[in-house]
Amino acid sequence: MIMKKYKELVKEFNNEYTSKELSSAYLGAFFYTTIIAIPLLIAIAQIVSVYLYWLTFWLVLIIIVMFLLNYIFHRLTLKALKLKKPESKVDVWKLFIYQQIVINIFFVIIGLIFQLILIPMWMV
Amino acid sequence: MKELTKHYLPIIKALIIPYLFFFFVLFYPIAYFVDTPGGITEVESIISVDYNQDKEITGTISSTYIVSINRPTFFQFMLSSFSDYNYANVIRGTYANYTNEEINQISYLDKETSVNAAVIVAYQKAQDLNQDIIIDYYEKVMVFGKATYLSYYDDIEFGDEFLYLIGDSDQVVDDHTQIGPNTQNASSYEFFFKNSEGETYSRILTKDEETNLFGITLKLYYLVNKDTIFPKYQEQSSNIGGPSGGLLQTLAIYNMLVEEDITKGLKIAGTGTINYDGSVGYIGGVEQKIITAYLNKVDVFFIPFLSETYTYDNYLEALRACEKHGIDPTGWLVPVASFQDALDYLAGLE
Numbered sequence: 096m097i098m099k100k101y102k103e104l105v106k107e108f109n110n111e112y113t114s115k116e117l118s119s120a121y122l123g124a125f126f127y128t129t130i131i132a133i134p135l136l137i138a139i140a141q142i143v144s145v146y147l148y149w150l151t152f153w154l155v156l157i158i159i160v161m162f163l164l165n166y167i168f169h170r171l172t173l174k175a176l177k178l179k180k181p182e183s184k185v186d187v188w189k190l191f192i193y194q195q196i197v198i199n200i201f202f203v204i205i206g207l208i209f210q211l212i213l214i215p216m217w218m219v
Numbered sequence: 220m221k222e223l224t225k226h227y228l229p230i231i232k233a234l235i236i237p238y239l240f241f242f243f244v245l246f247y248p249i250a251y252f253v254d255t256p257g258g259i260t261e262v263e264s265i266i267s268v269d270y271n272q273d274k275e276i277t278g279t280i281s282s283t284y285i286v287s288i289n290r291p292t293f294f295q296f297m298l299s300s301f302s303d304y305n306y307a308n309v310i311r312g313t314y315a316n317y318t319n320e321e322i323n324q325i326s327y328l329d330k331e332t333s334v335n336a337a338v339i340v341a342y343q344k345a346q347d348l349n350q351d352i353i354i355d356y357y358e359k360v361m362v363f364g365k366a367t368y369l370s371y372y373d374d375i376e377f378g379d380e381f382l383y384l385i386g387d388s389d390q391v392v393d394d395h396t397q398i399g400p401n402t403q404n405a406s407s408y409e410f411f412f413k414n415s416e417g418e419t420y421s422r423i424l425t426k427d428e429e430t431n432l433f434g435i436t437l438k439l440y441y442l443v444n445k446d447t448i449f450p451k452y453q454e455q456s457s458n459i460g461g462p463s464g465g466l467l468q469t470l471a472i473y474n475m476l477v478e479e480d481i482t483k484g485l486k487i488a489g490t491g492t493i494n495y496d497g498s499v500g501y502i503g504g505v506e507q508k509i510i511t512a513y514l515n516k517v518d519v520f521f522i523p524f525l526s527e528t529y530t531y532d533n534y535l536e537a538l539r540a541c542e543k544h545g546i547d548p549t550g551w552l553v554p555v556a557s558f559q560d561a562l563d564y565l566a567g568l569e
Binding site: 119122123124126127130134137138141142144145146147148171174175178179217 | 220221222223224226227238241242245253255256257258286288291292294295298299302304305458511514
């Protein structure tokens with residue numbers, strides 16, 4: 096059921112926007128998300144270096160920040176698409192929610208790999 | 220992209236200066252150091268001995284590390300001030316002249332030579348109980364310090380081996396303690412070194428006019444002969460430097476060699492360098508190490524105690540740290556002056 100809805104949304108979306116419009120929106124969103132992400136992630140890395148003994152807590156925070164950046168990226172993409180075609184009726188945000196869930200699951204998996212495998216290997 | 224830029228231009232204009240300022244705070248280093256609590260590392264995860272493989276070790280022996288940030292950024296420095304557990308101060312002494320990379324080099328040299336000392340002391344002690352154990356070692360004089368006025372500063376690396384120098388009357392001087400008496404007549408002498416890649420090189424070092432010294436610190440180390448040692452041991456690469464794990468490394472290696480399990484199911488940690496005669500030496504960052512031990516809920520924490528009258532004795536510092544942070548030191552903080560003291564304490568436990 097969910098897959099069917101998703102496929103319908105993708106179809107609707109593809110009919111509405113050209114790949115050039117989409118890539119332009121993605122590029123803009125990626126650029127501005129990166130501008131936000133760079134100082135944010137450097138700051139978190141420095142927080143971790145000073146308070147290393149709360150490493151697990153920071154790892155959870157990093158995952159939450161990655162969720163937030165993922166959200167910002169999709170919000171900016173949506174904004175760019177809306178600015179390109181204000182009259183569009185396609186529910187792009189619903190489509191993006193599916194994408195965000197998949198990407199967030201990926202972040203959680205990466206976080207668990209760090210917590211369970213990489214960090215114990217490095218902290219010797 | 221154009222649409223986004225156009226739409227958000229007022230916000231971008233308003234935030235550009237705070238944004239750049241934040242970058243400055245994130246990247247600008249200051250001449251301080253910050254010590255913060257770190258963690259404990261089981262020695263077994265770094266060093267393993269091919270012996271007594273079936274022996275069941277019920278407890279753990281861990282060295283304690285702290286995080287030492289040399290020349291932190293403004294942001295790190297500000298962050299460190301939010302917790303009583305952290306300690307920040309101006310970099311002083313010889314370290315003030317070293318780059319962060321050089322401080323790391325010294326730290327890893329310390330770590331490497333400390334493991335060798337731990338192996339020597341543990342194997343020698345275990346030999347008393349088991350004659351099959353063989354320990355053989357050799358001497359190596361290495362570069363341990365460099366003054367800013369040292370000639371060819373960048374060519375000579377920390378850890379390079381000093382071989383000999385051509386002293387007065389063209390005499391070959393291979394004893395580093397005899398450099399002074401054999402370099403009286405001139406200001407420049409040719410020193411021979413071997414680098415980490417095994418290449419021999421020489422440099423003519425000139426004495427500094429003000430101090431009348433060459434500006435190089437050489438230190439004698441005893442290194443394990445890995446060909447003849449029995450049983451063999453393996454050392455894993457580690458991200459943690461410094462010599463402060465020496466005592467605990469010695470205890471863990473000894474425990475791998477003997478039949479008895481000296482851990483008695485306890486979570487044992489501690490700090491202190493180990494000397495070749497089995498005595499322990501002082502370490503830095505006591506306060507942060509005590510906090511680390513406390514946060515990790517260790518059962519026993521060994522700490523060097525060499526003088527009741529020296530204010531900065533590690534044990535006395537540890538007691539002050541406990542008082543400052545409201546930690547009860549009873550029952551787990553154990554002062555020791557030697558490896559034997561630590562063994563005796565563990566032997567006395569039920």
